[in-house]
Amino acid sequence: MTAPVSTSSVAVPALSPRLLAFALLTVGLALMLAYLVAFDQGALSHSGMYLHELMHDGRHLLGVPCH
Amino acid sequence: MRTFGSLLVRGLIVGLFAGLLAGTFAFVTGEPRIDSAIAIEEANASAHSHDAGSGSGHHEHAAEEEPLVSRDGQRFGLFLAASLYGVALGGIFAVGFTLLRRRLRTSSDSYAALGLAAAGYAGIVLVPFFKYPPNPPAVGDPDTITQRTVTYLLTLVIGLLAVWAGVAASRWVQRFGDLPWIRLAGGGAALVLTVVVAYLILPKINEVPDTFPATLLWQFRLASLGTQTVLWTLLGIGFAAAIDRRTPVAAAPKVVAA
Ligand SMILES: [Zn+2]
Numbered sequence: 001m002t003a004p005v006s007t008s009s010v011a012v013p014a015l016s017p018r019l020l021a022f023a024l025l026t027v028g029l030a031l032m033l034a035y036l037v038a039f040d041q042g043a044l045s046h047s048g049m050y051l052h053e054l055m056h057d058g059r060h061l062l063g064v065p066c067h
Numbered sequence: 068m069r070t071f072g073s074l075l076v077r078g079l080i081v082g083l084f085a086g087l088l089a090g091t092f093a094f095v096t097g098e099p100r101i102d103s104a105i106a107i108e109e110a111n112a113s114a115h116s117h118d119a120g121s122g123s124g125h126h127e128h129a130a131e132e133e134p135l136v137s138r139d140g141q142r143f144g145l146f147l148a149a150s151l152y153g154v155a156l157g158g159i160f161a162v163g164f165t166l167l168r169r170r171l172r173t174s175s176d177s178y179a180a181l182g183l184a185a186a187g188y189a190g191i192v193l194v195p196f197f198k199y200p201p202n203p204p205a206v207g208d209p210d211t212i213t214q215r216t217v218t219y220l221l222t223l224v225i226g227l228l229a230v231w232a233g234v235a236a237s238r239w240v241q242r243f244g245d246l247p248w249i250r251l252a253g254g255g256a257a258l259v260l261t262v263v264v265a266y267l268i269l270p271k272i273n274e275v276p277d278t279f280p281a282t283l284l285w286q287f288r289l290a291s292l293g294t295q296t297v298l299w300t301l302l303g304i305g306f307a308a309a310i311d312r313r314t315p316v317a318a319a320p321k322v323v324a325a
């Protein structure tokens with residue numbers, strides 16, 4: 001077994017409940033953004049199919065099923 | 068050490084640039100394919116226009132009606148979509164790096180970032196790609212879009228689980244000998260086994276019409292794979308550069324100076 005990496009030498013802060021809360025919030029917002037690009041059909045954006053059609057080529061080329 | 072905010076800002080900015088460049092790659096390699104596919108789609112649509120209910124698709128590019136977004140708008144939208152997708156990935160990547168950094172057995176933050184990007188690329192891009200290769204317009208049955216979306220997301224999650232299983236196995240087999248090839252064989256076997264079992268269980272979906280040109284299909288698929296490869300490669304390298312205090316400021320202007 002390799003010894004664990006010493007804590008002081010890495011670029012990340014120590015884990016804390018506060019950090020985990022921010023991490024969770026970030027992931028939630030990022031997933032919402034990804035959803036808008038990849039899947040939204042007006043439910044979240046309230047733009048009808050406008051956003052869906054605008055993102056159309058990106059969706060295909062980012063590998064997301066479209067039609 | 069950096070704060071979470073510092074890591075997050077770097078992830079978001081790197082993601083934005085990675086997405087923008089991936090969008091540029093997609094524009095050059097993928098847009099001509101999408102145009103060709105849409106031409107086929109429109110030819111099919113006008114050939115079937117006498118059929119009742121030909122407009123049942125969840126959306127279509129049929130030329131008869133004024134489209135909601137013009138083709139030029141969609142070409143611009145490609146850059147927007149890729150950039151926003153890059154920002155989202157960059158944010159998630161920064162979180163993943165923050166939470167997993169201490170579990171990665173390397174003293175180098177750069178190797179940790181590159182390893183994490185490789186893992187994300189394998190799980191999120193490669194595993195779904197080989198089971199459900201992406202399709203251009205004119206391929207795909209609108210009635211199965213929900214099923215295809217669910218199975219796509221499922222393969223993505225399974226891909227990440229497979230990578231995790233590979234890492235866990237490579238650590239477990241160390242007890243039999245701490246040699247690089249033992250770790251690689253053990254990890255690789257667990258990853259491949261997980262993926263193969265998932266591939267066998269997941270439903271087969273093939274909606275490519277017999278008449279759709281195979282060359283165009285694969286040109287599109289490779290453009291899509293290339294786009295995502297550019298995105299993940301730049302995300303990994305860019306993040307590694309952006310969090311490294313030794314990175315020359317001139318090489319990564321805003322990110323390091325921020
Ligand atoms: Zn489409």
